[in-house]
Amino acid sequence: MVANTLRRKTPYAMFSKILIANRGEIAVRVAETAKRLGVKVVAVYSEADKDAPHVAAADEAVFIGPPPPSESYLVTDKIIEAARRTGAEAIHPGYGFLSENAAFAEACATAGITFIGPKPDTIRAMGSKSEAKDMMAAAGVPVAPGYQGAEQSLETFRREADRIGYPVLLKAAAGGGGKGMRLVEKADEIEEALASAKREALSAFGDDQFLVEKYIGAPRHVEVQIFGDAHGNIVHLHERDCSLQRRHQKVIEEAPAPNLTDAARAALHAAAVQAAKTVAYEGAGTVEFLYDAAADAVYFMEMNTRLQVEHPVTEMVTGLDLVEWQLRVAAGAPLPLAQEDIPADGHAFEARLYAEDAENGFLPSIGDIARLVLPEESEDVRVDAGVMEGGAVTPHYDPMIAKIITWGETRDDALAKLRRALSQTRVAGPQTNARFLHALAAHPAFAGLEIDTHFIERHGDALFARPAADKKAYIAACLWRGAVKAAETKGDGSPWEALPGWRLNLPPQEQFWFSEDGAAFDIVKTVRDSDPAYIINDETVPAAGTADTNGAVRATVAGQTFDAFVAKTKDGVRVWIGADVYDLALADPRAGAGDAASAEGSLAAPMPGVVTATSRQPGDKVAAGDTLLVMEAMKMEHAVKAPHDGVLKAYRFSVGDQVAEGDILAEFEEDA
Numbered sequence: 001m002v003a004n005t006l007r008r009k010t011p012y013a014m015f016s017k018i019l020i021a022n023r024g025e026i027a028v029r030v031a032e033t034a035k036r037l038g039v040k041v042v043a044v045y046s047e048a049d050k051d052a053p054h055v056a057a058a059d060e061a062v063f064i065g066p067p068p069p070s071e072s073y074l075v076t077d078k079i080i081e082a083a084r085r086t087g088a089e090a091i092h093p094g095y096g097f098l099s100e101n102a103a104f105a106e107a108c109a110t111a112g113i114t115f116i117g118p119k120p121d122t123i124r125a126m127g128s129k130s131e132a133k134d135m136m137a138a139a140g141v142p143v144a145p146g147y148q149g150a151e152q153s154l155e156t157f158r159r160e161a162d163r164i165g166y167p168v169l170l171k172a173a174a175g176g177g178g179k180g181m182r183l184v185e186k187a188d189e190i191e192e193a194l195a196s197a198k199r200e201a202l203s204a205f206g207d208d209q210f211l212v213e214k215y216i217g218a219p220r221h222v223e224v225q226i227f228g229d230a231h232g233n234i235v236h237l238h239e240r241d242c243s244l245q246r247r248h249q250k251v252i253e254e255a256p257a258p259n260l261t262d263a264a265r266a267a268l269h270a271a272a273v274q275a276a277k278t279v280a281y282e283g284a285g286t287v288e289f290l291y292d293a294a295a296d297a298v299y300f301m302e303m304n305t306r307l308q309v310e311h312p313v314t315e316m317v318t319g320l321d322l323v324e325w326q327l328r329v330a331a332g333a334p335l336p337l338a339q340e341d342i343p344a345d346g347h348a349f350e351a352r353l354y355a356e357d358a359e360n361g362f363l364p365s366i367g368d369i370a371r372l373v374l375p376e377e378s379e380d381v382r383v384d385a386g387v388m389e390g391g392a393v394t395p396h397y398d399p400m401i402a403k404i405i406t407w408g409e410t411r412d413d414a415l416a417k418l419r420r421a422l423s424q425t426r427v428a429g430p431q432t433n434a435r436f437l438h439a440l441a442a443h444p445a446f447a448g449l450e451i452d453t454h455f456i457e458r459h460g461d462a463l464f465a466r467p468a469a470d471k472k473a474y475i476a477a478c479l480w481r482g483a484v485k486a487a488e489t490k491g492d493g494s495p496w497e498a499l500p501g502w503r504l505n506l507p508p509q510e511q512f513w514f515s516e517d518g519a520a521f522d523i524v525k526t527v528r529d530s531d532p533a534y535i536i537n538d539e540t541v542p543a544a545g546t547a548d549t550n551g552a553v554r555a556t557v558a559g560q561t562f563d564a565f566v567a568k569t570k571d572g573v574r575v576w577i578g579a580d581v582y583d584l585a586l587a588d589p590r591a592g593a594g595d596a597a598s599a600e601g602s603l604a605a606p607m608p609g610v611v612t613a614t615s616r617q618p619g620d621k622v623a624a625g626d627t628l629l630v631m632e633a634m635k636m637e638h639a640v641k642a643p644h645d646g647v648l649k650a651y652r653f654s655v656g657d658q659v660a661e662g663d664i665l666a667e668f669e670e671d672a
Helices: 024-036 076-086 102-110 120-127 129-138 154-164 187-205 262-278 311-318 322-330 411-423 434-442 471-488
Strands: 017-020 040-046 060-065 090-092 168-176 179-184 210-214 220-228 234-246 249-255 283-292 297-304 347-354 371-373 381-385 400-408 426-428 509-516 519-528 531-536 539-547 552-557 560-568 572-577 580-586 609-614 627-633 636-641 646-651 666-670
Touching (some): 024 400, 090 322, 168 187, 249 411, 283 322, 311 322, 471 519, 471 560, 627 666
Parallel strands (some): 017 040
Antiparallel strands (some): 168 210, 220 234, 234 249, 249 347, 347 400, 539 552, 572 580, 627 636, 646 666
């Protein structure tokens, strides 16, 4: 649901067909606007995406290769050929993949195809964080203290970090999205941090140039949406706050940035417009800043030469369609509005729903999506989704499932709508961060504007606390399983079919077994004098309710009525009661409780990936928490650490080897 932009008065020739060189929710979202403007859409897809929503959203689609992006979505020749073959006049790159690749923009121009984005020289200039900081400093845009020189030795980074003063932040010069970024708090951490960050940067960007800058203790991450055209016009569309982050990646964003001084807001807008003018910017872009609230100062971080993931919050408060602006500007039209005419109304939030295990270090999760229930859209609630029920989250791409966006007249109103929308979100299959997002949106410190980029670390105990399943969750699961069983009954007249758990001269009963976190629960449903009850591990609990096979449950337990939602998972069921989520395994009564539980500190691969580095030699003594090896999965590095003090006996895989989920990566012996 994207608002219409105010219509232009100057005529111009809009494209008749564009190709979207991307996938997921951004490809669906670009297609929506293009179709509204009467522009035909061509999708590209890999083997993994042949049935994906972005393919269905297009007028035609072109197959471009195997699932790995390096063999499909990142192959310039395949994208250009797809555009040529289908007669697409322009290519929209979305974000990620080739969106900030100057060589790709040049290849489009060479092929006579319009690149919907800034000029290649602009992308190249802003693509290097080092060069961008030098250019911005020369233009009078405030920058944080740091080093972004050509000398890239470890010794140079040690020296510069000592000069700047710890803590410092290592950042890939060609980076973005939190990849290739490491916080270094002490001098003895810089060697391992730099090596790990370089590997990640090479894999993600093909470039291991780095810069180091002063780490500001409690900053806010604020950014300004800018737009330019080929006629020399440049405007800003106000600012966003993106301070809620994990792994230097944004989780919840909002617009406008709350609790800024008038001076800081004016400085942000002025610096962003100056940055855009310095590079004669065309199209949509974002200038990102750190805001030091204590000093009321802003510092330039980088310019992203593309549409941002969080652009919907700007659309919600301005009522403008930024993709429409992109298409119009790329087609040669001037900006639709002058600076003084750009509206700003109310407040908006965006929450990024990821397939990841928030309670386990935000480890990405993969798997088939058995059930997907997203909030109902309205004027105040928007959902941008890139997957659908029956689809899958694979290890090849970013694990985003959807973006949930809300608008309100005030910040409190928009935040309340976000909490309600998140409590309506249900995903069965991979783990998701939905409960964690709700905990963030419901935290009183967030509502009270106590925000900075360390918010999640500071409030981790409350945010990651996972409620133990209580009686309501188990009974909801039993009711749903009973409904499924009843629906599967043939009804052949047998007394065993006529009444579940029928027993001669005894009250009927059904028996269920579940386990959670290794604890087993034996649950017996009984009916005595039409008064149902459940016996949970020998405790009798009066309870009754109804359920349907789609997962909706309404139950009364010990006099308390509640609604729940239940869906089948690979190992059991997932139960939602409000914003709380409970994973219950179907326990085998003949097996020991908790047999399937994995121990903390396991040396098993958490997901499919590639071993990228080993940190020790067989026979080495290591301490608990020491990194043994590093694997890359879903565009991020994951360190596998020693579960306790001991001796590394052997590695089972070598650097470069592909591993499957659950593979044991190393043999380890605990100290006697």
